[in-house]
Amino acid sequence: MLLLLSLACIDTPPEYVYGIDLSSLEFELYDLNMGVYPNNSLGEDPNNPLADFGIAAEDRWDIYPSGAVPGFYAFGTWLLVEPTGENQFYTAQAAHNIYLTEDAPADQLWAIREIAIAGYSSVLENFAGDVTYDITGTIPYAVAPLAEDGLIALGASE
Amino acid sequence: MNEEWFGICAKTPPDAQGHFQLQCREAYYTLQALWALDPYSASPEQVQAHFQSIDPARYSPNYAATSAASRVQALSRVRLSNLRMELDTVAAGTDPGDADNRTSSVDHQESFYLDFAAEPAPGFTADLSLNILAGVAENQINEIQYETRGRGLTGTDEDGGTTDLAALERLDVNRAAFQWDTQQGNLEGFYRTGHYHWAAEGDIFGLYREAYYGPNLDMYNGEAPIGLEFTGKGKLEGLAVAAGPQLWWGANPAVLARYGKQFGDTRITLSHQEDVSQLKNTATLNVIPEQRTRVTALAVETQKGPIGIQLGGLMGGTPRLGQPFRYVEETDDTISYGGSGYHVLSDEIRLADTLGGRARATFEKGNVHLYAQGGYRGLVADAGGDPELLFTGWTLKESGRGNQMSALAGAVFYVQNWQFGPNFLRQKPLVGPLPSFSGSYDTDTGYYLSALKARNVLEDPFVVLGNRETTAFELILAYDPTPGTWMWNWDGEYREDAPFAFSTNAVYRIQPTSRDALLGFTDTGALFAFPSAPEAANVWDVNSRVWINFGPNSALLLNAYVGQGQATGEDSRLVTRYGGDAQLGMGAAVVRAGVKVDDWGPYDYHRVFNQTFPLQLEAHASYGLRPLPLEGTTTRIGIEGRYRSLDEFSPDADIFGSEWEVRSVIHVSL
Numbered sequence: 044m045l046l047l048l049s050l051a052c053i054d055t056p057p058e059y060v061y062g063i064d065l066s067s068l069e070f071e072l073y074d075l076n077m078g079v080y081p082n083n084s085l086g087e088d089p090n091n092p093l094a095d096f097g098i099a100a101e102d103r104w105d106i107y108p109s110g111a112v113p114g115f116y117a118f119g120t121w122l123l124v125e126p127t128g129e130n131q132f133y134t135a136q137a138a139h140n141i142y143l144t145e146d147a148p149a150d151q152l153w154a155i156r157e158i159a160i161a162g163y164s165s166v167l168e169n170f171a172g173d174v175t176y177d178i179t180g181t182i183p184y185a186v187a188p189l190a191e192d193g194l195i196a197l198g199a200s201e
Numbered sequence: 202m203n204e205e206w207f208g209i210c211a212k213t214p215p216d217a218q219g220h221f222q223l224q225c226r227e228a229y230y231t232l233q234a235l236w237a238l239d240p241y242s243a244s245p246e247q248v249q250a251h252f253q254s255i256d257p258a259r260y261s262p263n264y265a266a267t268s269a270a271s272r273v274q275a276l277s278r279v280r281l282s283n284l285r286m287e288l289d290t291v292a293a294g295t296d297p298g299d300a301d302n303r304t305s306s307v308d309h310q311e312s313f314y315l316d317f318a319a320e321p322a323p324g325f326t327a328d329l330s331l332n333i334l335a336g337v338a339e340n341q342i343n344e345i346q347y348e349t350r351g352r353g354l355t356g357t358d359e360d361g362g363t364t365d366l367a368a369l370e371r372l373d374v375n376r377a378a379f380q381w382d383t384q385q386g387n388l389e390g391f392y393r394t395g396h397y398h399w400a401a402e403g404d405i406f407g408l409y410r411e412a413y414y415g416p417n418l419d420m421y422n423g424e425a426p427i428g429l430e431f432t433g434k435g436k437l438e439g440l441a442v443a444a445g446p447q448l449w450w451g452a453n454p455a456v457l458a459r460y461g462k463q464f465g466d467t468r469i470t471l472s473h474q475e476d477v478s479q480l481k482n483t484a485t486l487n488v489i490p491e492q493r494t495r496v497t498a499l500a501v502e503t504q505k506g507p508i509g510i511q512l513g514g515l516m517g518g519t520p521r522l523g524q525p526f527r528y529v530e531e532t533d534d535t536i537s538y539g540g541s542g543y544h545v546l547s548d549e550i551r552l553a554d555t556l557g558g559r560a561r562a563t564f565e566k567g568n569v570h571l572y573a574q575g576g577y578r579g580l581v582a583d584a585g586g587d588p589e590l591l592f593t594g595w596t597l598k599e600s601g602r603g604n605q606m607s608a609l610a611g612a613v614f615y616v617q618n619w620q621f622g623p624n625f626l627r628q629k630p631l632v633g634p635l636p637s638f639s640g641s642y643d644t645d646t647g648y649y650l651s652a653l654k655a656r657n658v659l660e661d662p663f664v665v666l667g668n669r670e671t672t673a674f675e676l677i678l679a680y681d682p683t684p685g686t687w688m689w690n691w692d693g694e695y696r697e698d699a700p701f702a703f704s705t706n707a708v709y710r711i712q713p714t715s716r717d718a719l720l721g722f723t724d725t726g727a728l729f730a731f732p733s734a735p736e737a738a739n740v741w742d743v744n745s746r747v748w749i750n751f752g753p754n755s756a757l758l759l760n761a762y763v764g765q766g767q768a769t770g771e772d773s774r775l776v777t778r779y780g781g782d783a784q785l786g787m788g789a790a791v792v793r794a795g796v797k798v799d800d801w802g803p804y805d806y807h808r809v810f811n812q813t814f815p816l817q818l819e820a821h822a823s824y825g826l827r828p829l830p831l832e833g834t835t836t837r838i839g840i841e842g843r844y845r846s847l848d849e850f851s852p853d854a855d856i857f858g859s860e861w862e863v864r865s866v867i868h869v870s871l
Contacts (some may be wrong), residue, residue, distance in 0.1 A: 099652035105644070
């Protein structure tokens with residue numbers, strides 16, 4: 044018992060939490076299906092600063108416009124909590140934007156394109172009847188046509 | 202015995218040891234009678250006369266009787282032990298205060314139970330109870346019942362049409378169990394059949410929970426307990442092993458083992474629990490599966506005259522090593538986390554967080570019984586609670602959850618037939634609950650402050666719930682002139698035989714801090730965690746019970762309560778409630794009545810969402826062939842009534858002003 048306790052005392056001390064710098068967040072491939080329902084790897088991705096303690100529902104809308112990479116991790120993390128067509132679509136769209144802006148390591152651009160395609164396909168396969176809303180939150184839009192447009196823009200076949 | 206004997210004796214089927222019994226036929230008794238004459242001392246004429254006097258047909262009843270007895274014994278290996286029928290007609294309605302919008306309806310419900318008992322071999326018994334539904338009343342105001350499973354199930358077929366699926370739930374296995382007594386030990390298997398705990402055998406941390414749930418198991422259609430339990434004998438004395446997919450309601454699939462050995466006045470017990478996977482679903486918010494765990498506990502118990510000492514240590518929750526968690530420190534600094542007044546720290550579960558221990562001392566001499574107890578539990582050193590009754594029916598006990606330090610002390614004094622029992626509890630979590638705080642994203646700096654929300658058992662390695670900071674006082678006052686029927690036993694309500702007995706239990710809890718979050722079901726049945734918890738508040742309860750026995754099978758039982766409590770969800774409204782009930786049994790006649798004022802409804806979600814009713818009334822009157830037993834029912838006919846008024850804190854208050862139900866009850870039971 045004493046040996047166990049003494050071993051426990053060697054551990055590193057706790058750290059103060061000061062906030063997460065999303066502006067310097069860089070995309071790092073962890074799993075080829077990260078951000079694609081029902082894959083849960085984003086919750087274990089050591090590069091995802093939101094993995095341990097999650098994100099609040101409303102915060103993802105604030106983060107999304109700040110950049111494709113933080114938007115991908117924000118919506119992808121929330122997708123783990125609330126798997127809906129809206130969250131899947133915006134996760135896929137963020138991946139799409141990462142590809143378009145080449146905001147990923149050059150040797151991973153092909154992977155982020157595949158993730159975007161898989162995300163859009165997931166909308167069609169798993170959430171075909173779901174909707175998203177306009178900025179007022181009152182006018183619904185079906186996400187399936189938006190996902191189809193995304194696939195076409197990426198040159199992917201259905 | 203070979204085939205030449207078969208005309209003289211028949212053989213029964215062999216038993217488990219391969220032994221069979223002989224059944225003597227007419228030929229046996231005929232030969233027996235023939236050989237009564239000594240052929241060497243009789244003349245040929247006497248021999249012939251003796252043979253002519255014997256009629257083999259006269260011995261047919263002997264063989265028929267033994268053969269019939271053997272068939273009855275074979276048939277009794279499987280028998281119908283009980284047949285129960287519950288035939289109810291339900292009239293119910295609502296009154297929103299507007300005569301034009303009153304509603305009423307009449308429906309019916311039939312529920313049948315077939316109970317089978319089997320004994321395929323000596324030492325092996327099995328029981329099976331099946332439930333068959335006919336009608337299910339759709340208008341009952343208590344909408345959740347065992348029979349609810351058969352209510353209006355529909356599905357969508359491949360053509361998009363609606364399919365009636367109600368038939369899928371018409372037949373259900375209500376209970377099943379077997380017991381096998383061998384030389385090495387007893388093996389029991391159970392499905393929705395209760396079992397006892399191991400606390401009396403050295404499992405002082407309550408790893409193996411008791412699994413008796415009364416009517417709640419049927420009400421919520423729970424599927425527990427399910428598993429096997431082996432208790433050793435002889436060379437395996439002291440060993441017990443249990444395994445199953447849900448050994449108690451809400452348990453993860455697990456294997457538990459216990460081994461204890463007595464050394465003079467001292468017993469040493471080693472216990473272990475190993476969760477092998479995670480239980481996914483639950484039927485009620487009262488029972489939520491915890492994260493997988495592994496617990497090993499060692500207990501040393503000794504008794505020296507009037508003094509008892511109990512020491513225990515445990516290591517638990519090791520599968521959660523390395524899991525991250527956050528906690529807060531209050532600060533007066535100008536800079537705090539998002540201006541919340543807290544610093545937020547991040548840490549992870551370490552080895553020391555899995556350790557715990559407990560020490561208890563008791564003193565019993567004459568009319569004085571004393572105890573003192575101290576405990577420490579690391580953050581994830583969870584185990585079961587304390588299921589044992591110590592001296593009296595105290596409700597203040599150590600929570601089985603980790604993340605706490607606790608101290609308890611109590612005393613019971615007997616003065617003739619009076620019992621006076623003060624009790625004290627002080628507990629405090631090592632890491633307090635998390636306050637709720639909205640996150641924020643600074644678009645200028647790109648910094649994100651993630652939100653803080655109360656922990657929950659699904660997502661966090663530990664929580665603050667029953668182990669919340671508490672200073673509590675309890676007082677029991679009781680009068681019992683017949684302590685042989687101990688009023689605190691689980692069946693004391695029905696066994697108490699004193700002409701007059703009563704008990705009063707008052708508890709006051711000082712709770713200066715809040716707790717973490719509990720769980721709820723959405724309207725679609727999805728389990729979710731509340732983001733916050735009710736504010737800190739003190740709560741209290743007073744419960745009283747009175748027994749008056751008039752004579753054999755004639756008694757009056759009175760219960761009364763008053764208290765102030767909190768919801769188990771996140772609503773902070775304190776509920777001050779009171780009520781009581783009375784049950785009068787006069788032979789085969791039973792009359793019951795109950796009232797609740799400003800109290801939660803009968804289901805778990807009522808307390809989760811803090812839904813109360815201004816007035817709830819219940820009444821029952823029935824007459825049967827026999828007095829009502831402790832469990833189950835007898836053949837009886839009667840009538841029941843329920844009434845509830847609704848206010849702004851009640852569900853559906855905007856639709857109904859009050860609701861009522863009258864039910865005729867016809868129950869048949871062997």
